[in-house]
Amino acid sequence: MPSLSLNLNRANNPSLYTLATVNDDDDDARPLLTPTTPSYGATPVTPRSSSHPSSRKVIFNAALKMACIFVLSTLLLGGTLWLALPTLEEQDRPLLRLPKSFQQLQELNGLLKKYRDIYPYRIVVCYIITYLFLQAFSLPGSMYLSILGGAVWGVARALPLACCCVATGATLCYLISAALGPALLTLPKWKARLDKWSQTIQQNKENMLSFLIVLRIAPLPPHWVVNVICPHVGIGILPFWTSTALGIFGVTVIHTTIGSGLDDMTSADDFHLISWRNFLGLSAIVVGVLIPVGLRYWFRREVADVGAVEADIEEEQTMNSLEEGDYSGEDRILAAGSRVANKSTTTDDEYEYSDEDDDEDIILEAGPALTSPKPGSP
Template sequence: MAAVFIVSTLILGGTLWLALPTLEEADRPLLRIPKSFAQLQALNGLLKKYRDIYPYRIVICYVTTYLFLQAFSLPGSMYLSILGGAVWGVPRALLLACTCVATGASLCYLISAAFGPALLTLPKWKARLDKFQDKIHDQKDNLISFLIVLRIAPLPPHWVVNVICPHVGIGLVPFWISTFLGIIGVTVIHTSIGGGLDEMTSAADFHLISFKNFLLLSAVVVGALIPVALRFYFKRQIASVADVEQGPVVFEEEEDEVFAAGPAGQPKGVKTAQLVDVTDAESVASSDDDEDIILEAGPAVVLKASDDGHSRESSL
């Protein structure tokens, strides 16, 4: 992890060294990641000074710095969003900042996917991850909406979401989309503040907590929950229509199918002739004299025609 951070820092420094325009000696101390309102205003004036002369270089330096902060969850992203609104205006800064946040968070996602399994061997981290995975499993049908609301909520911190998501079965594409959409509301507030940065005198003029901003974030939450409500409504409608079309279950009685007819039953009062084996002397002796004894029916024998042209049959 330390090696990745060092290499990323070298890439950032090399990009700024190559892309930044040649600064005057008086402007060099102003080039820093803003951590206060005074540094933000100084950097705003510096970027506006070189914006019209080197427009593409300024964008490259801005994007590279933003990605670096998001990839390692470092402070300063809010100031860069405000600075973007001051330099490029709200519409362009909004699109640029949301793209940088989503892409930078995806870099943090990939770093966590590569080095995070080592932390999962600790029982404490594994227990927390299992709890979050259960929540994700409960919201699997509304995953995008759930992640959008999670981005707007103050808790948990965004870096926690970036680190945990690759280990609970959330793909990179849904993660990027939900981050982009979830950060829109906050980024609108930040870039709007940047639009009036020149007239501000202190950080108290930001008015981050206001009724207007509350309504804006509420509108984003409602917009994220609309697909959930529509899915729930149409799911119930489809289920009711399916029940009506299916109707009650009717069991029809089927007639018995006769495969083959057996022998006719013997009428009452009629004695059945008894078949006796002629080799069994006792059976012959014990049989009634009045009853007919059928020894065995042999094949029919057809005699040759007699002289009068008629044939006779005899059976043994």
């Protein structure tokens, strides 16, 4: 109790507090200033383990949350398919699975076409929810879904549907990374790398959309890497969605076009995913996307050159005028005196100022000329 009352008195009395920090006679009281205190009056530094969790613990918590999100999303997918899918016949149930071969792809194509005319909206809902699930967790199989879309609905309908599904599913991955990805920032190596990328993107912010579109077209890096990194380098959700939808457009055209001729194919070799036609088409898209970047760079360089030339001309004219002593460009007032008063009244003490006499010359009384004496004269 005496120790408690003494501490309370110190807290209420600044002088006692100051004395206690300098010289404390109580052996039981802990010193208020310690070697780890950064400065007087600052909160004493506490060990890192007691105030900030370690990087391993933060990453473990993020991984645990990610596992929970995956399980809940899987349950949501299963519940949606259970409610939305039409009742299948016994012989059709084994065909409902994600295709892993060309034969399974054709079997699933025939199954979807069979129930498409009977339950059109249910098939669309199941297609969309499955596509979003694969994209949100970067699981393989989205290419087959794009091919199936072209086979079931044709290129005109499947193309915008697949592009929107890819962009929205990638945005879900973007949001998951934005919520759980900061755990990686606790690692100094990753934080330094992301800070460097963020600085580079901010310096080229006007070309960010074109850069993201090219990344979607290029096979490297993998698209899931782009989805995970974008929220941590200063890229907003709207530019991300737009660039994903536009960047995936060319590849989706190829997939849906292949799907439109799936019924006539006999093997996976008929896909022709890698061909000169597809390569030239994607290259044309890349060139078209990079044209604004090149024009922007060219105009910026031209404006900089014109500005430099004008600055040199102006500096040269200024130097020439200084050398020739040409000051006739503008009148400069070095000093202004008081106005001259005109005596217009009958008394000597009152004067009236008039603007009419401002321009008149003021002639002072001239004295005798001064001559300098000649040398030798007295």
